[in-house]
Amino acid sequence: MDSIEILFRYFGHISWQMPVMWVIGAILIYLAIKKDMEPTLLLPMGFGAILMNLPTPLERVDGVLVPAEGVSEVLETLYNAGIANELFPLILFIGIGAMIDFGPLLSNPKMLLFGAAAQFGIFFTYFVASLFFPIKDAASIGIIGAADGPTAIVVSRALESNFIGAITVAAYSYMALVPIIQPPVIRLITTRKERMIRMEYKPAAVSKTTRILFPIIITVLAGLFAPASVALVGFLMFGNLIRECGVLDNLSQTAQKELANLVTLFLGITIAFTMRGEKFLQPATLLIMGLGLFAFVFDTVGGVMLAKLMNMFTKKKINPMVGAAGISAFPMSSRVIHKMGLKEDPQNFLLMHSTAANVSGQIASVIAGGLILGLVQG
Amino acid sequence: MKKTLILILTILTLVSTLMVSAYAVDESSVEADLVSKPEVGDEVNSSTIPTIGADTTSVADDTSVEESSVADSSVADSTVAETEEDGNIDINFTTENMSTSLEHMGLGLLGVMIVLSLIAIVVFILNKVFKPQA
Numbered sequence: 001m002d003s004i005e006i007l008f009r010y011f012g013h014i015s016w017q018m019p020v021m022w023v024i025g026a027i028l029i030y031l032a033i034k035k036d037m038e039p040t041l042l043l044p045m046g047f048g049a050i051l052m053n054l055p056t057p058l059e060r061v062d063g064v065l066v067p068a069e070g071v072s073e074v075l076e077t078l079y080n081a082g083i084a085n086e087l088f089p090l091i092l093f094i095g096i097g098a099m100i101d102f103g104p105l106l107s108n109p110k111m112l113l114f115g116a117a118a119q120f121g122i123f124f125t126y127f128v129a130s131l132f133f134p135i136k137d138a139a140s141i142g143i144i145g146a147a148d149g150p151t152a153i154v155v156s157r158a159l160e161s162n163f164i165g166a167i168t169v170a171a172y173s174y175m176a177l178v179p180i181i182q183p184p185v186i187r188l189i190t191t192r193k194e195r196m197i198r199m200e201y202k203p204a205a206v207s208k209t210t211r212i213l214f215p216i217i218i219t220v221l222a223g224l225f226a227p228a229s230v231a232l233v234g235f236l237m238f239g240n241l242i243r244e245c246g247v248l249d250n251l252s253q254t255a256q257k258e259l260a261n262l263v264t265l266f267l268g269i270t271i272a273f274t275m276r277g278e279k280f281l282q283p284a285t286l287l288i289m290g291l292g293l294f295a296f297v298f299d300t301v302g303g304v305m306l307a308k309l310m311n312m313f314t315k316k317k318i319n320p321m322v323g324a325a326g327i328s329a330f331p332m333s334s335r336v337i338h339k340m341g342l343k344e345d346p347q348n349f350l351l352m353h354s355t356a357a358n359v360s361g362q363i364a365s366v367i368a369g370g371l372i373l374g375l376v377q378g
Numbered sequence: 379m380k381k382t383l384i385l386i387l388t389i390l391t392l393v394s395t396l397m398v399s400a401y402a403v404d405e406s407s408v409e410a411d412l413v414s415k416p417e418v419g420d421e422v423n424s425s426t427i428p429t430i431g432a433d434t435t436s437v438a439d440d441t442s443v444e445e446s447s448v449a450d451s452s453v454a455d456s457t458v459a460e461t462e463e464d465g466n467i468d469i470n471f472t473t474e475n476m477s478t479s480l481e482h483m484g485l486g487l488l489g490v491m492i493v494l495s496l497i498a499i500v501v502f503i504l505n506k507v508f509k510p511q512a
Contacts, residue, residue, distance in 0.1 A: 109501035116494035123483040130479035132469050138479060205510040210501070213508075217500050225493045284469050364494055371489045375482040 013055035017277025024280075025049035028169075037176030040261075041149065041268040045169065048075070048272020049280075075273040078266060086157055088267045089150030090235045095260025096150070096362075097239020098252045100330070102214060104356040107204040111322075111353065113306060115360030118326025119368040120302025121145035125295035126372065132287060137161050139376045141288055144171045145295025146365035147178070147329040153271070154232060155369045159376060165274030166285040170292035178332040181293065182324055183340055185300045190320050194308070195344045197319040201352045211244040222367055228377070229370015236366060300324045303357070318353075325354035328365035334358040 028046030032039035051071055059068035082088035105111055126142030133141060140156035144167055152171035156164045174181065186195075215237035222233035243252045274280075307323030325337045334354035341350035 106501055106505070109498040109505070112494045112498040112501070113491075116490045119490050120487065123486045126486075127476075127479045127483045130475040131471055131473065135475050135478060138475065139482070204505065206505065207508040207510040209508040210504040213504055214501065217504075218497060221493060221496055221500070225489060225496075287469060360494065363497070364490055367493050368486065368490050371486045372482070375485060 009058075010055040015277065017281050018053045018055075020281055021053035021275065021277040022050050024275075025053075031173075031176070035176075038172050040264045041172050041271075042176065044265065044268025045172070045272050045275070048269040049275045051075070051269075052272050052275055053277045072273070072276075075270060078270040079273040082263075082266060083153065083157060083270055083273075086154045086231070088263050088270065089153045090231055092150050092260060092263045092267060093232060093235035093366075094239035094242075095255045095257075095263065097215070097236040097241075098243045098255035099260070100236075100240060100243075100359055100362060102211070102240065102359055103206055104203070104352050105359045106206040106210060106214060108353070108356050111356035112360040112363070113310075114303050114323045114326035114357040115362075115364035116326070117306035117323060118299045118303035118357075118361050119145070119364050121295040121297065121299030121327075122365075122368050122372070124298045125291050128294065129291050133284075135376060137163055139372050140164070140167055141291050142295060143167070143369055143372060144174065144288075144292035145299050145327075146369055147171070147175050147296065147299065147327040147333075148362070148365045148369075149175065151232060151328075151365055151369040153267075155373055158228075158373055162279075163284060163288055165271065165276075165280050166288045167292075168271050168274070170289050174292050174296050175329045175332070178296070178327070178329045179336050181296050182300050182333065182336050185297050186304060186321055186324050186337075186340065189301060189304055190308075192344065194320050195340065196348065197317045198345065198348050199319050199322070199350060199353050200316075201349065203352070208244070208246065212241065215240040215244070218363060222370065226367055226370035226374055228373035229367050232366040232369060233363070236362070296327070299327045303327065319348075319350055322350060322353045322357050325357040326361045326364065327358075328361040330358050330362055331355065333361070 025046040025048075028042045028049065030046075031037045032043035032046060052075065054071070056067045056072070057070050058065045060066075122142045122145035124142075125145050126139050129138035129141040132138075136159040140152075140159050140161035140163065143152050143155040146152060146155075149168065149172050152167055153164070156167045161167060219230065219234050219237045223230045239255050242248045242255060303323030303326040304320045305323070306326075307318045307320040311317050311320070319341065321337045321340055325333045327333050334351065334357070337354035338349070338351040341348040341354075
């Protein structure tokens with residue numbers, strides 16, 4: 001009889017939060033596999049959410065049953081080694097930097113302004129969130145609008161937010177949901193005539209020297225204006241320098257593939273360490289999810305509105321939809337805008353313009369993250 | 379078109395830089411006020427300033443200081459533990475942080491605009507200086 005009890009003793013340790021987290025984990029896995037939404041991160045996070053919400057094994061010490069080391073200790077070790085010190089997201093940035101071609105942006109530098117405008121959602125959400133949360137948590141929630149998972153992790157970790165799990169899940173989920181979130185917002189704030197504006201694309205050739213100097217100068221500028229962003233910008237630009245220098249092709253390929261894949265593999269499952277049911281299942285999580293969506297919506301609004309503003313002063317009109325591509329969700333956002341342009345006018349090719357705005361969003365979001373850190377930490 | 383753009387960017391950058399500089403000067407003056415400068419004739423508290431060759435063992439041996447700090451940390455730990463044990467964090471509507479976050483919002487947006495505008499100007503100059511070889 002005792003043996004039977006031993007076999008089933010852990011069933012009594014199942015709290016109500018555990019099955020709920022299993023369902024959440026299953027949903028994340030479903031979205032990753034069936035809907036192809038950021039599978040590289042949502043799948044490990046989903047599995048990790050299940051892993052983290054299983055009963056803790058017990059061991060007998062001096063005749064008393066005490067919790068033994070379980071899988072959560074392994075994940076905690078990974079968490080301390082890679083997330084608590086922000087190592088994993090930063091290393092991932094080397095890979096992302098090596099993947100990005102800044103060419104379209106360098107040939108049309110005014111697109112950088114859209115990257116800046118499309119960070120409006122971050123700061124507006126920070127303001128709104130501060131009405132409900134302490135400053136550090138509000139700033140971490142606002143950074144969901146960076147549409148950039150590693151930046152969200154670094155900022156919320158550096159600010160020691162209580163909601164790092166929910167923030168990361170929101171950041172990655174909404175990144176994957178860009179094709180669903182952006183089109184209705186854009187349609188709501190633009191007219192059909194505006195969406196049909198054609199933009200000529202005359203790619204100006206960019207010299208190799210410019211391509212090499214660009215990452216170095218950006219790092220220096222970021223260091224001067226937002227020193228807190230130097231780690232993020234520096235690793236991103238280091239990756240890009242490896243790509244553009246032309247003498248480190250092997251390293252560039254490794255950074256883009258093996259390094260990025262390896263870090264992503266650990267990042268997703270390690271983030272799940274913060275998804276313990278007792279901490280994750282709170283009314284605050286629901287509010288954070290709502291504010292994350294709010295941030296993405298107002299990022300889109302910010303970009304579109306700047307394009308409209310610029311159209312008031314320039315002769316060559318800009319399609320306002322391109323402004324919405326200024327968010328950091330690369331390359332989803334630029335593809336969405338391109339498709340929307342083609343839907344309105346099959347001869348309107350906005351891909352290169354939206355790609356330029358999109359890569360500028362990558363830089364802007366990282367700088368915005370650094371600025372938030374600097375402002376909040378004082 | 380390019381001239382207009384450069385003009386807008388330059389004006390924007392200048393105005394933003396001026397505003398941020400004004401803010402920075404304002405902040406540094408507040409900090410300067412907080413750290414009161416010793417004036418000529420003021421007695422300097424020598425116990426707070428370590429000097430070269432000074433005997434520091436007395437500080438290390440001062441167990442009462444250590445004990446009190448341990449006691450403090452235990453209080454802090456228990457507070458953290460209680461918060462972590464609770465898990466739940468209350469959400470209350472409060473306008474207490476509104477002015478700070480509003481200020482951060484303005485400065486943050488301004489900061490991003492300044493940095494990105496500067497980058498745009500730098501890229502424009504780089505493109506002018508380093509023409510691609512045919």
